[in-house]
Amino acid sequence: MKIENTSDLQVLVHTARGGTLTAAAHALGITPAAASATLKRLETQLGARLFERSTRAMRLTPQGQTLLDYAVRAFELLDEGESLVTADRGELVGTLRVAAPSDLTRSTLLPWFDEFLALHSGVQLSLSVGDRPLDVMRDEVDVALRYGALADSRLVARPFAMTNPLLTASPEYLSRHPAPKTPQDLVHHNCLIFNRGGRRHRVWRFAQNGQWTEVRVNGNRSVDDASLAREWAVAGYGITLKSALDVREDVRSGRLIHLMTDWQTEPYPLHALLPSGRFVPARVRAFVDFLALKFEALTAR
Template sequence: MKIENLLDVQLALHIARHGSITAAAHALGLSPQTASAALKRLEGQLGTRLFERSTRNVRPTPAGQGWLGQMQRALELMDEAEAQLDSEHAALRGPVRLAAPSDLARQVLLPLLDDFLARHPGVQLSLAVGDQPRNVLHDAVDVAIRYGELADSRLVARHLADARPLACAAPDYLARHGTPQHPQDLLQHNCLTSQRSGRLHAVWRFERGGQWQEVRVQGNRSTDDASLARQWAVAGHGIALKSHIDLQADLRAGRLVPLLPGWRTAPYPLHALLPSSRFVPRRVRALVEHLAQALQGIGAAFPGSTAGTAIILPP
C-alpha cells in the first residue's frame, strides 16, 4: 500500500471540502506548514498530483477528484465495519447518499425519509433529486431510486413497487376541452410531454383486451422535470402521463382526474439500485428496507406485484 499515514488522507479530504490548505489545517488543529508538507508527502507516495494550487483556491485535479471520492467511501466503510464490531444492533450512523426522481421524491419519499431520520438520528442524508439517472457505480451515490425496466448486471435491484402511468388532467382543463374517451382522442388535446436523457417521449401506448394503441401526442409544453409536468397538469394546461404513485395526492384531492377508464399502460416498476460489487453499509440497507416496507402496498391495485423482492439484473 502506497499510503503510509491515514491522517494524510483525512487531510486531503478536508482540503477538498474547504478548498484551502489553511482552512483544512485549522479544522484538524495543524499548522498550514505541517498540512502543506503532509499533502506534498501524500502526493509523492501516490506519484500523482491531487490538487491544483493557485493564489485564490485549491481544487482537485481530475485524477484527484476520482481518488478523493474513493477514499471518502473507503473511510466510511471503515467506520461501518468498526460499528458492526460493536454490535449488529448498534445505532445507525453515518452518511447515506440517495438519488431519486423529482416528483417521487417530493410527493412520496419526503415523509418516508423524515420518518427514517427521526428513528435514526445518527444518519446524515444527502438527497440528489432529478430525473436524469444517477450512476451508483461511478457517481457519489449509495442507492438510486429509479422507475422502469433495468438491464445492468453490475447492479442489485430491490423491487419497491409496481406502477402504471395514468393519463390525467385537471377538471378545469376537461371542462374547457372535453374528456377523451379513446387513446386516439388524445390527438385533439394538448399533451404535456417529457424528456429523458435528451430524448422526447411523445409516443403513449395503451392496451385493452390484448390490443395495443400507440398515439404520438403533441402539445405546447415539454420538460425534463417530471414534477413540473404534474404541476402543469394541475394548473389546467394539458394532459399528462404520470406514474400513479406520484399522482396519489392529486387524485385523492380531485386536483387531477384519471382518464381513459378500461385502458391501461405498460408496467412501470420502481426499484432501489445498489452496486453488486461493493459492500453496502448497514445504514443504506436499513433505508432501502424502510422504503420497501412503506411502498409495498402502493402497487397492489395492479396484478403481478412483487414489491419487496430482490433480484440480480441479467446481463
C-alpha cells in the same frame, strides 16, 4: 515518499467524481485553493501526476486511476468497519446518501424520510432529488430509487412497486377540451412532455383487448422535472401520463381526472438500486427494508 495523510485521498475521490477541484471543494466543505494544495501535496508525495488538467475539466492519469480504485476500496472498508462496530451497540449511524425522483420525493417520500430519521437519530440524510438518473456506481450514492426497466447489470435491484402510468388532466382543462376516448384523440390535445435521460418522451403506448397501439403526442410544454409536469396538469395546461404513485393524491382529491380508464398502460416498476459488490452498511439495509414495508402498505391500499 509515502502519503502522509490518508484523508487527503478524499480530494482525489471527489475530484474524480465531480470532474473539477471546485466540485471536490464543494463536496468536502473546503476552498478550491485548499483542494488544489492537497492534490499537489499528494502528487509530490507520490512523485506522480494524478490528473491531466485543462481549462474545462480534469482527467485521471493511469496512475491516478490506479490510486483512485484503491482509495475507494479503502474508504469502503473503513465504512464497513465503522458499521460493524456500531452494529454491536444496536445503533445506526452515519450519512445515508439517497437519490430519488423529484415528484415521488415530494408526493410520497418526504414524510417517510422524516419518520426514518426520527427512529434513528444517529443517521444523517444526504438527498439528491432529480429526474436525471445518477451513475450509482460512480457517484456518491448509497441507494437510488429509479423508475423503469433496468439496463445496468452491475447494480443490485430491489423491487418496491409496480404501477401503471395514469393519463390525467384537470377539471379546468376538460371544461375547455373534450376528454379523449382513444389514443388517437390525444393528437388533438396539449400533452405535457416529460424528458427522460435527455430525450423527450413523446410516444405513449396503450392497450385494449391485448392489442397495443402507439401515439406520438405533442404539446407546448416539456420538462425534465416530473413534479413540474404534474403541477402543470393540475393548473389546467394539458394532459399528462405519469406514475400512479405520483398522481394518486391529485386523483383522489379531484385535482386531476383519470382519463381513458378502459385503456391499459405499460407497467412502470420502481426499484431501489445499490452497487453490486460494494459493502452495504447496516443503515442502508435498514433504510431499504423500511421503504419496502412502506411501499407494500401503500400499494395494498
